[in-house]
Amino acid sequence: MTQISDYMNSYRATWCPGCGNFGIWAALRRALVDMDLPPHKLLCVYDIGCSGNGSNWFHAYGFHSLHGRSLPAAMGAKLANREQTVIAFAGDGGGFGEGGNHFLHTCRTNIDMTYVVHDNQLYSLTTGQASPTSDQGMETKSTPTGDPDRPLRPLQLAVSAGATWVGRGFADDLVGLAQLYRQAIEHKGFAVLDVLQPCVTFNHFNTREWYAQHTHKLTEQEHNPADKAKALLLAGEWNGKIPLGVIYREQRPTYEDHFPQLAGKPLTQRVAARDVGQLIEQFR
Amino acid sequence: MPHRRDVFTWKIGGVGGQGQQAAGATFAKACTRGNFLTFNYSEYPSIIRGGHGTTQVDVAPRPLTAPSAAVNLLVALNEETIQLHAAEVTHDGAIIYDGSKITGDLKAYRRHKLFNLPIGNLLQDAKLPPISANMVAVGASLGLLRYSQAVLHHAIADLFAGKGQGTIDANIAAAQAGYDHATKHFQPARFAFTLRAKPVGKPAPLLTGNDAISLGIAAAGCQLYVAYPMSPSSSILHNLAGWAKTTNMVVRQPEDEIAAIHVAIGAMFAGTRSALATSGGGFALMTEALALSAMTETPLVAVVSSRPGPATGLPTWTEQGDLKFLVNAAHGDFPRVILTPGDPEEAFAAAGTAFNLAEKYQLPVIILMDKFVSESTRALPHFTLTPPEIERGKIATASELAGTKEFARYALTADGVSPRALPGTEGGIHLANSDEHEEHGFAVESFGGGALLRQRMVEKRAAKVRHLIPELPKPVRLGPAKAKLTLLSWGSTKGVAEEALRLLPYVNAVHMPAVWPIPEHALRHALNHVQQLVTVENNFSGQFATILRGATGIAPDHQLLKYNGQQFFPEELAEKVKALL
Numbered sequence: 001m002t003q004i005s006d007y008m009n010s011y012r013a014t015w016c017p018g019c020g021n022f023g024i025w026a027a028l029r030r031a032l033v034d035m036d037l038p039p040h041k042l043l044c045v046y047d048i049g050c051s052g053n054g055s056n057w058f059h060a061y062g063f064h065s066l067h068g069r070s071l072p073a074a075m076g077a078k079l080a081n082r083e084q085t086v087i088a089f090a091g092d093g094g095g096f097g098e099g100g101n102h103f104l105h106t107c108r109t110n111i112d113m114t115y116v117v118h119d120n121q122l123y124s125l126t127t128g129q130a131s132p133t134s135d136q137g138m139e140t141k142s143t144p145t146g147d148p149d150r151p152l153r154p155l156q157l158a159v160s161a162g163a164t165w166v167g168r169g170f171a172d173d174l175v176g177l178a179q180l181y182r183q184a185i186e187h188k189g190f191a192v193l194d195v196l197q198p199c200v201t202f203n204h205f206n207t208r209e210w211y212a213q214h215t216h217k218l219t220e221q222e223h224n225p226a227d228k229a230k231a232l233l234l235a236g237e238w239n240g241k242i243p244l245g246v247i248y249r250e251q252r253p254t255y256e257d258h259f260p261q262l263a264g265k266p267l268t269q270r271v272a273a274r275d276v277g278q279l280i281e282q283f284r
Numbered sequence: 285m286p287h288r289r290d291v292f293t294w295k296i297g298g299v300g301g302q303g304q305q306a307a308g309a310t311f312a313k314a315c316t317r318g319n320f321l322t323f324n325y326s327e328y329p330s331i332i333r334g335g336h337g338t339t340q341v342d343v344a345p346r347p348l349t350a351p352s353a354a355v356n357l358l359v360a361l362n363e364e365t366i367q368l369h370a371a372e373v374t375h376d377g378a379i380i381y382d383g384s385k386i387t388g389d390l391k392a393y394r395r396h397k398l399f400n401l402p403i404g405n406l407l408q409d410a411k412l413p414p415i416s417a418n419m420v421a422v423g424a425s426l427g428l429l430r431y432s433q434a435v436l437h438h439a440i441a442d443l444f445a446g447k448g449q450g451t452i453d454a455n456i457a458a459a460q461a462g463y464d465h466a467t468k469h470f471q472p473a474r475f476a477f478t479l480r481a482k483p484v485g486k487p488a489p490l491l492t493g494n495d496a497i498s499l500g501i502a503a504a505g506c507q508l509y510v511a512y513p514m515s516p517s518s519s520i521l522h523n524l525a526g527w528a529k530t531t532n533m534v535v536r537q538p539e540d541e542i543a544a545i546h547v548a549i550g551a552m553f554a555g556t557r558s559a560l561a562t563s564g565g566g567f568a569l570m571t572e573a574l575a576l577s578a579m580t581e582t583p584l585v586a587v588v589s590s591r592p593g594p595a596t597g598l599p600t601w602t603e604q605g606d607l608k609f610l611v612n613a614a615h616g617d618f619p620r621v622i623l624t625p626g627d628p629e630e631a632f633a634a635a636g637t638a639f640n641l642a643e644k645y646q647l648p649v650i651i652l653m654d655k656f657v658s659e660s661t662r663a664l665p666h667f668t669l670t671p672p673e674i675e676r677g678k679i680a681t682a683s684e685l686a687g688t689k690e691f692a693r694y695a696l697t698a699d700g701v702s703p704r705a706l707p708g709t710e711g712g713i714h715l716a717n718s719d720e721h722e723e724h725g726f727a728v729e730s731f732g733g734g735a736l737l738r739q740r741m742v743e744k745r746a747a748k749v750r751h752l753i754p755e756l757p758k759p760v761r762l763g764p765a766k767a768k769l770t771l772l773s774w775g776s777t778k779g780v781a782e783e784a785l786r787l788l789p790y791v792n793a794v795h796m797p798a799v800w801p802i803p804e805h806a807l808r809h810a811l812n813h814v815q816q817l818v819t820v821e822n823n824f825s826g827q828f829a830t831i832l833r834g835a836t837g838i839a840p841d842h843q844l845l846k847y848n849g850q851q852f853f854p855e856e857l858a859e860k861v862k863a864l865l
């Protein structure tokens with residue numbers, strides 16, 4: 001049986017005390033243990049940011065990529081080895097700003113992996129500049145007179161671009177978040193999980209109290225995740241109560257399903273010289 | 285200008301979209317089926333229709349490595365072709381033109397034999413569509429050359445084999461109409477040139493550098509190919525995508541070049557073989573990830589086929605203008621390998637070498653080509669698909685890793701290479717980190733142990749260079765052992781140098797199929813006894829000469845440079861060299 005300690009190592013976390021990232025990781029460990037997934041069967045691909053710094057104190061295969069690039073690196077690894085569970089992580093800056101193009105297009109593919117965005121509505125590792133999800137008018141180091149840009153609603157983008165599992169969690173809600181992780185990871189297809197994450201050091205507006213007051217959990221009676229029109233509305237909901245839970249879910253062939261080449265042994269186990277003698281004939 | 289006497293050169297020109305390249309392919313296939321060897325070379329604009337385009341086919345009884353400047357038979361599908369290319373036609377040559385397309389006076393061109401080919405009428409009589417004009421031209425040319433009709437039909441049947449009997453018949457009819465017209469009206473017996481087909485077993489394959497590297501990538505066991513289209517690299521993507529059913533390779537066209545290189549790196553990290561190709565502009569977008577490959581010590585194989593820059597530049601022309609960029613590309617100070625194949629054989633081999641070096645030394649390997657080598661087609665009678673040896677370097681197995689608690693992915697070793705553990709293997713858990721890291725991959729930032737570790741890690745990555753240099757493809761000498769002057773080529777200038785040597789007594793050449801890191805020892809050995817060293821480069825500033833001098837102190841006596849978007853022609857190069865002798 002996999003235990004919480006299997007996912008721990010001896011490195012000490014460098015997040016600020018009270019940072020929402022602690023909850024995000026605790027819930028993830030919980031979910032992985034519930035799923036009984038041993039750490040060597042998991043690959044985490046990290047972005048650069050406070051979120052990605054967690055790579056140092058999470059005991060699983062890890063690839064700490066570049067800012068905004070965790071998705072394509074994760075895609076390469078997943079295609080190479082379908083047997084590996086792959087989760088890509090990003091901050092809202094890396095995920096929706098620097099890596100915005102990858103986000104849109106990975107949704108289209110419906111590749112069978114999970115994308116977790118630590119959404120603190122700010123660039124935190126770079127000490128607090130506006131991000132694509134910062135509220136309009138938010139005063140940050142880079143926008144002292146208020147952010148002039150409108151915030152993205154990334155989950156609306158995810159639904160319309162073709163992600164087949166879309167949900168939102170809150171870093172302080174460990175139990176609910178662990179359940180969402182499990183669903184996202186077990187979903188066959190591309191799952192996008194946006195996690196509201198208090199940054200106690202730089203975001204003094206969207207605080208944990210603010211999130212607690214401004215969110216509410218979707219119930220099954222309230223919303224059927226197969227209802228795409230409603231999902232799009234809920235994914236754009238912000239100024240009233242921000243919905244938490246599964247917003248959209250659909251079964252659709254995955255990217256891998258389109259490739260008979262991917263059936264059978266993973267590509268990692270097939271590397272060998274290939275006889276291309278037949279291919280030369282077409283050139284004569 | 286010196287003249288290549290053993291080569292016959294045919295060239296067809298017209299508006300883009302008139303099928304010059306298909307005509308060239310037909311002409312070449314007809315030649316190889318009659319035991320001749322060919323070199324096809326096209327100049328065309330980066331637009332789908334319109335603009336001026338030419339395809340040239342050089343023909344000889346021997347393998348050819350570059351196209352002639354001089355043309356023996358020019359086919360002008362429009363008037364512009366005569367205006368632009370008549371000067372290239374030799375005094376004993378001829379011009380076949382379509383009279384219905386000519387408005388001006390042809391008096392100025394009377395020093396050449398001029399043959400009017402009424403393509404429109406011939407097509408009408410044969411009830412064929414205008415699209416077959418190029419086949420009429422090929423037929424007329426081969427009629428004038430008194431070539432075998434049966435071999436011509438055979439070539440057309442092979443070329444259009446996949447398109448159905450109707451297409452084959454129509455194209456044969458068009459070619460035959462041209463052939464008959466030439467036989468009747470052009471007095472072939474009085475033309476200075478004739479091509480006599482001889483029986484041949486299997487005709488030689490006709491390969492571009494891109495075809496050869498596609499085969500090389502497939503042969504080397506690549507499982508995931510990922511590329512964003514960009515001339516002149518795109519045909520590699522087309523080849524590999526087209527072959528996917530046969531090769532069982534996964535081919536992906538991602539959203540942009542940045543994604544392409546990250547997908548490749550992710551796949552290599554996971555432990556398969558993955559490759560990508562692009563041109564200079566696309567690689568510019570990939571540079572940050574080049575550094576990612578270096579820092580995480582993840583193998584990478586990237587093909588860069590250059591075109592003249594900067595920016596969008598000249599998409600369909602050629603230049604060796606990206607060498608300095610690639611030697612220095614990306615932030616930070618780290619080793620990389622740059623291979624520079626000069627012909628399809630070297631391109632095929634480079635793919636296998638690149639994968640082996642990338643995996644053994646866990647670093648980025650770039651295969652640098654350019655439009656001239658990527659897109660020119662050679663008949664290669666001796667091309668052999670020697671299966672490459674697969675060397676994957678140090679990969680820790682499950683049994684070696686059993687019981688390991690904290691795997692030291694970046695263990696400090698004498699050769700700088702630490703064993704990899706592939707995700708999924710028990711006992712191999714580690715972090716591959718784009719942050720500077722200690723031996724397990726954890727970030728080091730604090731000054732305490734960090735500073736010394738940083739130094740050690742830089743040295744560890746750099747140590748690989750020393751060990752890999754002996755494994756690089758060696759400089760090769762072309763031509764005689766003794767010479768008054770030695771040309772130094774890299775990449776695509778090899779073929780031109782080889783042809784130029786045939787026109788130059790007492791001259792030889794040294795070609796470098798790998799330029800970075802500079803294999804100094806092997807190069808000095810090859811340059812022993814050189815009297816006069818002349819670098820030949822397709823760029824303005826002499827980029828290789830610059831890095832050669834910087835890294836080794838070796839300086840050429842002269843540099844021959846060309847940067848108008850064309851490669852050198854053998855006659856042109858020979859003349860420039862003669863001036864130095």
Ligand SMILES: Cc1ncc(C[n+]2csc(CCOP(=O)(O)OP(=O)(O)O)c2C)c(N)n1
Binds near residue numbers: 047067118131
């Ligand atoms: C190409 C590049 N640009 C900029 C940076 C600097 N940088 C590091 S983290 C970061 C933003 C972090 O914000 P976010 O992605 O939201 O993550 P957080 O730190 O909030 O978790 C930036 C801009 C970088 N590392 N790479």
Ligand code: SF4
Binds near residue numbers: 014016018201
């Ligand atoms: S700066 Fe904010 S996001 Fe980063 S560790 Fe501190 S609290 Fe967490």
